[in-house]
Amino acid sequence: MLWIYFSLAAAFAMFAYGAYKALLVFPPIYSPENPVMEELYRNVFFHVPVNASGFLGFTITLFASILYLKTRDMKYDLIAAKSAKVGVFFITFTLLTGMAWAKPAWGTYWNWDPRETTALIMWFVYLGYLALREAIAEERARARASAILGIFGYTSGIFTLLSTRIFPSLHPPTFGLRLEPEMGMTLGLMITGAVIVFLNLVYLEMRLERVKRGLAGGR
Amino acid sequence: MRVSAVVNLVVKDLRAELRTKHTVNFMLLFSGLAVAFFSRIAGSYVGSVPEIGPGLLWLVFLFTGMLGLGRAFVKEKELGTLDGLRLTPMSSAEILAGKAIYNLLLMLGVQSVIFPLFIVFFDFPVRGGFALAFAVLTLGNTCFVIVSSALATLVLNARARELLLPVILLPVLFPVIVLSVSALNSVLVGGEGFLNILGEIKIILAYAVVMGVIAMLTFDFALEE
Amino acid sequence: MHAVEIRDVEKCFGAHRVLRGVSLSVAEGEAFVLLGPNGAGKTTLIRIVATLLRQDSGVVRVLGYDTRREAQEVRRRIGVVTHNPLLYEELTARENLTFYARAYGVPLERIEELLDRVELEERADEPVSTFSRGMKQRLSIARALLHSPEVLLLDEPTTGLDIKGRRDFYALLGNLLEEGVTLLMTTHHTEEAERLCSRGAVLRSGRVVAQGELSELKASVESLEDAYLQMTGEEGEG
Numbered sequence: 001m002l003w004i005y006f007s008l009a010a011a012f013a014m015f016a017y018g019a020y021k022a023l024l025v026f027p028p029i030y031s032p033e034n035p036v037m038e039e040l041y042r043n044v045f046f047h048v049p050v051n052a053s054g055f056l057g058f059t060i061t062l063f064a065s066i067l068y069l070k071t072r073d074m075k076y077d078l079i080a081a082k083s084a085k086v087g088v089f090f091i092t093f094t095l096l097t098g099m100a101w102a103k104p105a106w107g108t109y110w111n112w113d114p115r116e117t118t119a120l121i122m123w124f125v126y127l128g129y130l131a132l133r134e135a136i137a138e139e140r141a142r143a144r145a146s147a148i149l150g151i152f153g154y155t156s157g158i159f160t161l162l163s164t165r166i167f168p169s170l171h172p173p174t175f176g177l178r179l180e181p182e183m184g185m186t187l188g189l190m191i192t193g194a195v196i197v198f199l200n201l202v203y204l205e206m207r208l209e210r211v212k213r214g215l216a217g218g219r
Numbered sequence: 220m221r222v223s224a225v226v227n228l229v230v231k232d233l234r235a236e237l238r239t240k241h242t243v244n245f246m247l248l249f250s251g252l253a254v255a256f257f258s259r260i261a262g263s264y265v266g267s268v269p270e271i272g273p274g275l276l277w278l279v280f281l282f283t284g285m286l287g288l289g290r291a292f293v294k295e296k297e298l299g300t301l302d303g304l305r306l307t308p309m310s311s312a313e314i315l316a317g318k319a320i321y322n323l324l325l326m327l328g329v330q331s332v333i334f335p336l337f338i339v340f341f342d343f344p345v346r347g348g349f350a351l352a353f354a355v356l357t358l359g360n361t362c363f364v365i366v367s368s369a370l371a372t373l374v375l376n377a378r379a380r381e382l383l384l385p386v387i388l389l390p391v392l393f394p395v396i397v398l399s400v401s402a403l404n405s406v407l408v409g410g411e412g413f414l415n416i417l418g419e420i421k422i423i424l425a426y427a428v429v430m431g432v433i434a435m436l437t438f439d440f441a442l443e444e
Numbered sequence: 445m446h447a448v449e450i451r452d453v454e455k456c457f458g459a460h461r462v463l464r465g466v467s468l469s470v471a472e473g474e475a476f477v478l479l480g481p482n483g484a485g486k487t488t489l490i491r492i493v494a495t496l497l498r499q500d501s502g503v504v505r506v507l508g509y510d511t512r513r514e515a516q517e518v519r520r521r522i523g524v525v526t527h528n529p530l531l532y533e534e535l536t537a538r539e540n541l542t543f544y545a546r547a548y549g550v551p552l553e554r555i556e557e558l559l560d561r562v563e564l565e566e567r568a569d570e571p572v573s574t575f576s577r578g579m580k581q582r583l584s585i586a587r588a589l590l591h592s593p594e595v596l597l598l599d600e601p602t603t604g605l606d607i608k609g610r611r612d613f614y615a616l617l618g619n620l621l622e623e624g625v626t627l628l629m630t631t632h633h634t635e636e637a638e639r640l641c642s643r644g645a646v647l648r649s650g651r652v653v654a655q656g657e658l659s660e661l662k663a664s665v666e667s668l669e670d671a672y673l674q675m676t677g678e679e680g681e682g
Contacts, residue, residue: 121390125387125390125391131386136376140498144440145374145377147440148437149387151433151437152370152430153387153391156391159394159426160393223546228547230543231539235532235535238535238571299528300531302524302530305496306530307519308519309547444491444496444497
């Protein structure tokens with residue numbers, strides 16, 4: 001358990017340091033073509049880390065689902081389930097920070113921009129995934145059905161991104177954002193922090209589930 | 220995959236359905252009602268902004284399909300005959316293909332009635348080729364039946380499966396719906412030809428193939444108990 | 445080689461352990477009966493042997509084929525009759541059999557032969573929904589025999605049949621046994637089972653509590669029914 005305290009402490013330190021830099025230290029960016037960007041760009045330091053962690057979660061769910069069907073080891077089912085749950089939680093923040101950005105930058109909270117669309121649809125896919133899990137009582141049947149949905153859902157997410165690509169996008173390209181080196185470092189630090197928090201949450205959720213099962217008299 | 224086994228299953232389902240017509244009558248009735256209601260509520264707006272039309276049409280197909288298509292498996296599950304199917308040496312891929320084709324035939328039946336009805340009810344301008352629009356709809360419905368046949372089995376052991384199926388199906392279908400509505404708009408309203416909707420067609424086709432392959436690969440597990 | 449060989453089979457539904465290490469074997473050409481109270485795991489065991497359910501651990505072989513890895517091979521060689529006849533109500537008897545015959549790749553002539561055998565040729569072109577319980581169960585037997593299975597699995601096949609229906613049904617099973625078909629069945633009707641079967645096992649809470657010749661199983665007591673009640677600790681459950 002000790003390493004959880006350490007890693008969480010480290011992650012919070014990274015995040016706090018990053019947030020301090022992002023909000024208080026970095027100067028405004030003057031952008032003649034988009035004057036509202038001046039202070040607004042600071043949103044990136046929160047939006048990108050939670051988004052990266054959320055999609056990491058869905059990707060873990062995909063691989064854990066495939067591994068479950070291959071091995072039928074319930075461990076992978078647990079990983080898939082908890083990763084999806086925490087992923088949905090993170091993507092909720094992605095959507096909120098995204099909307100907070102979109103209103104001043106593009107005029108409306110919601111624009112059906114390709115990335116927004118993909119995040120929203122994936123959010124729905126994994127909420128559906130969690131709903132399916134809730135609705136099946138028998139654990140093997142639940143594991144099988146949700147693993148299959150985990151594979152379908154992720155693939156559909158890829159197609160959602162692909163399908164929206166043929167329409168023009170407002171969103172800045174992910175890897176094209178020009179940041180000062182120090183800002184880039186800070187962003188990297190915050191992404192690392194968010195991912196560590198994410199992994200710890202998944203781990204704790206898994207432990208919690210095992211404890212619950214133990215109390216319920218299983219094993 | 221043995222074609223004869225697939226055909227046998229399709230013939231069995233069609234024969235049973237045509238004897239009672241429970242599902243197909245219900246689907247036609249429901250979709251007809253939906254078109255009539257949409258026409259009353261939004262008909263005049265569609266007159267001035269025809270781009271709304273194809274989206275409404277797809278909504279009708281979606282709701283009709285989600286209510287009707289799940290039946291192909293749910294019925295076998297409820298009557299217990301799913302065990303009978305699984306006891307035969309038919310592979311799960313053959314069972315899936317049979318059910319998907321049967322579902323597609325149902326949707327084509329609905330489509331052949333509802334699409335013309337829609338054009339009449341909304342006095343919808345058909346600027347491009349009717350046949351091309353029909354083909355686009357068919358392609359979209361093909362994706363729809365592949366995914367819905369595969370996912371319908373996931374809710375068989377679930378509580379409140381009728382509620383659950385749309386919730387897991389809609390987001391997975393999202394790309395097909397958006398693309399096919401866009402292609403339909405280009406053809407019907409924009410009067411454009413095949414080459415101008417090739418971008419959409421390609422992605423829809425790729426989606427159908429990829430989802431079909433995943434369905435075939437995972438269906439063994441889906442049918443297990 | 446055993447017709448059915450079950451070794452250390454375990455199956456859980458959630459936290460509920462339905463089968464806890466069941467082992468038994470059925471010789472080729474014999475009739476074997478599984479006895480036990482409701483909830484003992486008989487149906488689960490039959491479904492596992494029939495490839496409809498996967499065991500969590502342990503091995504099941506039917507005529508040497510593993511039910512998990514060689515399910516298709518097993519399915520070609522077994523017939524299954526349960527209290528659910530596995531028939532399509534809207535279709536006629538003949539259409540039902542035609543569907544299954546094609547699914548098994550059996551020539552359609554076989555249908556007439558079986559309709560004759562289960563004495564349904566006169567009603568063959570009427571929808572199954574108009575059939576009585578006994579007729580459905582006879583048609584179900586015909587369905588299960590289409591592909592001439594070597595092993596027949598029967599799970600409470602006589603539930604809901606009247607006395608005559610049950611007698612006819614057991615007469616048919618007797619004929620099959622003479623033809624060399626292996627029977628593995630569960631039933632509550634111990635008397636009929638006794639007449640047909642030579643060996644059996646008693647299941648209780650997912651365990652085999654006794655296995656062997658039926659005559660041995662009941663040696664110490666008056667009747668098989670008493671032996672059954674004694675072993676399962678059941679009162680009044682029959």
